[in-house]
Amino acid sequence: GAVVSQHPSWVICKSGTSVKIECRSLDFQATTMFWYRQFPKQSLMLMATSNEGSKATYEQGVEKDKFLINHASLTLSTLTVTSAHPEDSSFYICSARDLGDEQYFGPGTRLTVT
Amino acid sequence: RKEVEQDPGPFNVPEGATVAFNCTYSNSASQSFFWYRQDCRKEPKLLMSVYSSGNEDGRFTAQLNRASQYISLLIRDSKLSDSATYLCVVPDSGGGADGLTFGKGTHLIIQP
Numbered sequence: 201g202a203v204v205s206q207h208p209s210w211v212i213c214k215s216g217t218s219v220k221i222e223c224r225s226l227d228f229q230a231t232t233m234f235w236y237r238q239f240p241k242q243s244l245m246l247m248a249t250s251n252e253g254s255k256a257t258y259e260q261g262v263e264k265d266k267f268l269i270n271h272a273s274l275t276l277s278t279l280t281v282t283s284a285h286p287e288d289s290s291f292y293i294c295s296a297r298d299l300g301d302e303q304y305f306g307p308g309t310r311l312t313v314t
Numbered sequence: 315r316k317e318v319e320q321d322p323g324p325f326n327v328p329e330g331a332t333v334a335f336n337c338t339y340s341n342s343a344s345q346s347f348f349w350y351r352q353d354c355r356k357e358p359k360l361l362m363s364v365y366s367s368g369n370e371d372g373r374f375t376a377q378l379n380r381a382s383q384y385i386s387l388l389i390r391d392s393k394l395s396d397s398a399t400y401l402c403v404v405p406d407s408g409g410g411a412d413g414l415t416f417g418k419g420t421h422l423i424i425q426p
Contacts, residue, residue, distance in 0.1 A: 234413050243401065244358065246413035259413070293357050295414075303414065305357040 202228050204296050206306035213284055213313055220280045221309045223294030229274035230296035234303065235267075238291040250277045284313040318404050320417035327392055328425050334388045335420040337402030347385050348403040349376055352419065358401055362387070389422075397424045 203226040213219050223233055231252050236244040248269055249257045256269035268280040277296075281288055289312050295303040317340040327333045339347070346365050350358035362369050364385060368377040375388040389396055402417040 236416075243416040243418040244414075246406070246415070249413055291355075302360065302363075305359070308357045310355070 202296070202298055202302075202304040204294065204304045204306040206292075206294055206309050208309060209307060210310040211312070213311070215285055215313055216283055218280055218282045219284055219311060220278055221292055221294075221311075223277045223279070223296065223306050225275045225296040225298075225304070228296075228298045230277075230298060231274060232297045233271060233277040234295045234297070235269065235277075235279050236293045236295065238293065238308075244293060247279075281311065284311070286313045289313045318402050318415050318417035320402050320420050322418055322421060324421040324423050326423045326425055329392060329394055331392050332388065332390045333392055333422065334386055335400060335402075335422075336384050336386045337417055337420075338382075338384045339402070339404045339415075340383070341404055341406070341415070342383060344404045346405060347376075347378060348405075348414070349374075349385075349387050350401040350403055350416075352399045352401055354399075358403075358416075361400070392424045394424050394426060397422055 205224045207222045233250040235247045237247050238244045246259050247262045250269045250271040252271045252274050258264045266282050271277040291308050291310050293308040294306045297303050319338045348363050349361045351361045352358040362376045364376045364378050373390045377386045399419040399421050401419045403414050406412040
């Protein structure tokens, strides 16, 4: 089946620094990737839709200047959390869509901002 | 506002029992629905897709009631390994081409 990887799997950073998370589709090309965030005991919330070669579409309430998304190729999307703060600590999960409608999820990145 | 509502549980069920959860959704335009399983601190994994009135896969049965806008998941002969959080998921558009709206999940604990 389709495999999506994320890197890093977990990261601890200091407040004010920026963190980049990579999402890769390993065995298929993904024109669309999605970024989700999940806080403890909460559901996954869609942050943004990333389309290869164009600007990402952000959900209401998600700051595009804080969460920078780049989808430069059909197999790679990156999410950069800029000037991270403790409230940005969360589980970030990407998903990638192949030619069908199914989305395949990455293993997630656990971010802790101290 | 698109919403997906689930009973968070936890549901404590003895091994071998049958358990069912419901999920209600607000987006009446939705054409497909999904049940995902999420283990603690892991990514969600697709369990079942529901495109018409229902779907069955082994011990798992999903049913869709469009008139009442709810989806159910039935697990028969439950196993210890079924312990997880079950997420009801509805695409933001008619299919899965857009993002997904997740319910908060129903926590299931199968007891020996």
